[in-house]
Amino acid sequence: MRTGGCDALSLGLPEIARALVCNGPDSEVRAFDPMAERFTAYGPAERAAVLVHVGEYLAGAAAPALWPGDGLLEPLGQHA
Numbered sequence: 001m002r003t004g005g006c007d008a009l010s011l012g013l014p015e016i017a018r019a020l021v022c023n024g025p026d027s028e029v030r031a032f033d034p035m036a037e038r039f040t041a042y043g044p045a046e047r048a049a050v051l052v053h054v055g056e057y058l059a060g061a062a063a064p065a066l067w068p069g070d071g072l073l074e075p076l077g078q079h080a
Contacts, residue, residue, distance in 0.1 A: 025044060025047060
C-alpha cells in the first residue's frame with residue numbers, strides 16, 4: 001500500500017476472460033451467442049488458459065524489473 005496513491009497494471013482482458021478470472025477455479029461462465037441462439041459454457045480449462053496468458057503478459061511486463069517504489073507504508077503488525 002502506498003501513502004497517497006496506488007499503481008495498477010491493466011490486463012485488458014475481454015469480458016469472458018475477466019469473468020473466468022474473477023470467479024473461482026471450479027466455476028463456469030455461460031455466455032449467450034445471439035447469432036447461434038445458444039449458450040456457450042466456459043469453465044476451468046478456459047480459466048487455466050487465461051491464467052497462462054496473464055502469466056506470460058506479466059512476465060513480459062516485468063522485463064524491466066518491477067519494484068514496489070518509494071513511500072510505502074509499513075506492513076500491518078510490524079513496528080520499526
